[in-house]
Amino acid sequence: MAVTITDVAHAAGVSPSTVSRALSVPDKVDPATRERILRLARHLGYQPNRAARSLITGRTGNLGLVLPDLANPFFPSLVKAVQQQAHRADHHVLMMDTDEDPAAELAGVAALARQVDGMILCSPRMRAVELRQAAALGPTVLVNRLARQIPSIVFDSRDGMRQVLAHLADLGHEHIGFAGGPRSSWSTAERLRGLRLISEQRGLELTELGNFAPTAAGGRAAVDSVLLSGVTAVVAYNDLVAVGLCRALAERGVDVPADLSVVGIDDIMVADMVRPRLTTLAMRTDVAGRTAVEVLLTVMGHRPAARAPQVNLPAELVVRESTAPPAAGSAGAPGRPAGPVHPTRPVFPIQEEEP
Amino acid sequence: MAVTITDVAHAAGVSPSTVSRALSVPDKVDPATRERILRLARHLGYQPNRAARSLITGRTGNLGLVLPDLANPFFPSLVKAVQQQAHRADHHVLMMDTDEDPAAELAGVAALARQVDGMILCSPRMRAVELRQAAALGPTVLVNRLARQIPSIVFDSRDGMRQVLAHLADLGHEHIGFAGGPRSSWSTAERLRGLRLISEQRGLELTELGNFAPTAAGGRAAVDSVLLSGVTAVVAYNDLVAVGLCRALAERGVDVPADLSVVGIDDIMVADMVRPRLTTLAMRTDVAGRTAVEVLLTVMGHRPAARAPQVNLPAELVVRESTAPPAAGSAGAPGRPAGPVHPTRPVFPIQEEEP
DNA sequence: GCTGTGCGTGCAAAGGATTGCACGTACGGC
DNA sequence: GCCGTACGTGCAATCCTTTGCACGCACAGC
Secondary structure (H helix, E strand, C coil), rough: CCHHHHHHHHHCCCCCCHHHHHHHHHCCCHHHHHHHHHHHHHHCCCCCCCCHHHHCCCCCCCEEECCCCCCCCCCCCCCCHEEEEEEECCCEEEEEECCCCCCHHHHHHHHHHHCEEEEECCCCCHHHHHHHHHHCCCCCCCCCCCCECCEEEEECHHHHHHHHHHHHHHCCCCEEEEEEEECCHHHHHHHHHHHHHHHHHHHHEEEEEEEECCHHHHHHHHHHHHHHHHCEEEEECCCCHHHHHHHHHHHHHCCCCCCCEEEEEEEEEEHHHCCCCCCEEEHHHHHHHHHHHHEEEHHCCCCCCCCCCCCEEEEEEEECCCCCCCCCCCCCCCCCCCCCCEEEEEEEECCCCCC | CCCCCHHHHHHHHHHHHHHHHHHHHHCCCHHHHHHHHHHHHHCCCCCCCHHHHHHHHHCCEEEEECCCCCCCCHHHHHHHHHHHHHCCCCEEEEEEEECCCCHHHHHHHHHHHHCCEEEEEEECCCCCCHHHHHHHHHCEEECCCEECCCCCEEEEEEHHHHHHHHHHHHCCCEEEEECCCCCCCCHHHHHHHHHHHHHHHHCCEEEEECCCCHHHHHHHHCCCHHHHHHCCEEEEHHHHHHHHHHHHHHHCCCCCCCCCEEEEECHHHHHCCCCCCEEECCCCCHHHHHHHHHHHHHHCCCCCCCCCCEEEEEEEECCCCCCCCCCCCCCCCCCCCCCCCCCCCCCCCCCCCCC
C-alpha cells in the first residue's frame, strides 16, 4: 500500500540501509547517491513508518499533554503553544482531558506513557505520591505545580500576589478577601500562602472566603461569603470565578468597582470582554506551554538530568475597570483619608434602587 | 526495560501467541490458562507495545484532529468531546492546530495521516480539491463543512438562519445586516445562503456588511459598515464578532439592543457573560465532536463506505438580551406599527450624550 | 609495489506483537 | 476399539526501520 524504504532502495539501486542513512545521517553517504535517493524519496512520496522506527529506536516522536479541563479558558492557549513548539521539534501531541478527576489523571498518564517520549502535566490534581508514580513512567514536566525532583514550570505566585495587594493597598483597601479554588488545587494553596505573607507584611487584613469551583458558577456561589465578610476587595481564584462573582454582585445591586473591587487571575480573553472589564493578574500561558516543551525536550535528551529544573515565570497585573478605591464609609476602611474617591454609593447592606 | 508479551508468556508457561490471544480473542483460549495469563499480565503491569502492534496490524489506535485555531472558544468543547469519545473506543487523539493557515492544513494532514487511523477535519479552510486530496490519505470526517463523497457533520444553517430571522422579524425588524467571517470559510457562505433564502421568503431586506476576522477584533472592524448600512439588526458570523461589535457600538454611544439588535452564532461561554448577554444561535459543539468520532469509527470499520454519511445537527436560538424591537423612527422600520417597544432612544447619526 | 587508512555500502540482527497454519490430544460416535 | 472432529496451543513468518559490523575498493605513503 504505502511506499516503504525498500521501494525507494530498489528504485535507487541501493540497499535500504543506504536510504535510511541518506535520510538521517546524510554525510555518511556519497553526495551523488544521496541526491538520487532524496529525489526518488520525494518523488515516490516516501514517509517513514513511525511505528517501525519507534519499535527499533524506542522513541515515538510524540509528547503527552494531560490537563484537567480543556473547556476552562485557561488551557487552550497553553495547549496551542505546546502543540506549536512540539511541532517545531518534529513531535506530535497526544492530548488527554481528565475532566477534573484526580483518579483519571494517573490512569491517563499510565495509558499515555507507553506511546509518548515525555509528558507535560498541567495543573495536576493528584497527590504528591501519585505524582511521583506518574513521573516514574517517563520524562515529565509539571506546569502550575511544584514537586521535588520533577521539573516544573510555575508562575511566580508570591510576586503576583504582591502586585495585586500593592495595587489594592494603593487604592486604599485594607480588608481583602480571597475566594479560593478547589481544595486539591496546588495554585489555591500557593496563592493563599503568598497573600498571607504579603498582607501581613503590609498590615492588611485578609479573609479567606472558602473554596469554590474554578468556574463562573463557583464565583456566583461565593457571593454570600463575600457580602458577609465586610471586605472591600476580593481576589478571586481565577477570572471565571471573578466574572461569576461580579454577575452575582450586580444582581444584588452591588456595583463593581464602586462598592467592591474584584481582581481576577489568569487574564483569559473573557476578562477583557465583560462589564466591568476585569483587573486581573495576567499569566502568559503560551509562554508556559512553550517553556514546558523546551524543558521537556531537554530532560528527554540527557538521561540523568542533573537536577530537576524549576522555572518561575513572571505574572503581571493588568489594571482595568473592576478595581477602584473603597467606597467612603465602607466597613473595611472607616473614615479613611481622602484620595481619588469615586462618587459614593451605598454599600452593604444592599438595597434595591434605581439602576 | 518494559514488560513484553514474552515476559508474560514465560511467567505463565505458555507461548507469546497464547498470551496475545488471551488478551484479544479470549474465547479462543482455555478458561483456566486465560485467567492465569490475565492475572499475570495485570500483576506484571503488562501494556502492549502499540508500535509493534501497529507494525503488524497497520492500525495505530490514534485519531487525528485538525482545526484552525484552538484559541477560538468554539473549539475547546468540541475537542474535549472528541477526546472523550475516542477514549471510550480505546483511541487516543493527535491534535493539530493550523493557526488559520490553509496551507498548513494540507501539510498537517499529510504529516498526521501516517500515524492515525482516521482524521477529523474541523472547519477546514482548504479548497475542495485539496480537501479531496486530504481525504484520500485515509478515513476522514468533516465537521462544519460539506463536501461530496466525504462524511460530514454540519449544523443546519438554513433552519438556524430561519430561527434567527423569525425572531428578528417577530420583533419588527425589516432590514437586517450580516457581518460575515473569513472569505475562505464555508460557514460564511452557507449562512449567507440561508439568510438570503429566508429573508427573500419573508420579504426582509438583507445587507451584506463584508468579511471580517472571526474574532472580537473582527467585530470591532465591522462597526462602521454596520452604522452606515442603516440596518436595525445585525447577524454576526460568530459570538466573538458579535461581542467585538457590541463593544465598538457602545463606544460610539449606540445602545444594544435599544438602538440596534445583535445576534451571535455558536453560544460560546462568553455569550452569557458579556453585557448585554448575547442572543445567539447555539451550536452543540460537544454533540458535533461525539458524532464525528462515531461516524469516523464507522467508516474506519467498513472499507467501502456505501455512501458518505452526512449529519445535519440542529441549531437552537437562545434569546437573551441583545435583541429587542427596532427603535421607533429607525431607518429600517419607518413608522412601523406598535408592539412591545422599548423606551425610545436616538439612533444614527450617533451623538454623545449622557450615559 | 605493498601495506595501511578511510570512505561508502551492504548484510543481518533486532525490536514486539499478530496470525495463518499445523500439530497434538481428547473425546464422541458408530 | 477405531476413526474423525474439534479445541487448545505453538511455530514461524511478517510488518518496516535502524544500526553495528564487516567488506571492498581506492588512494596515499614509504
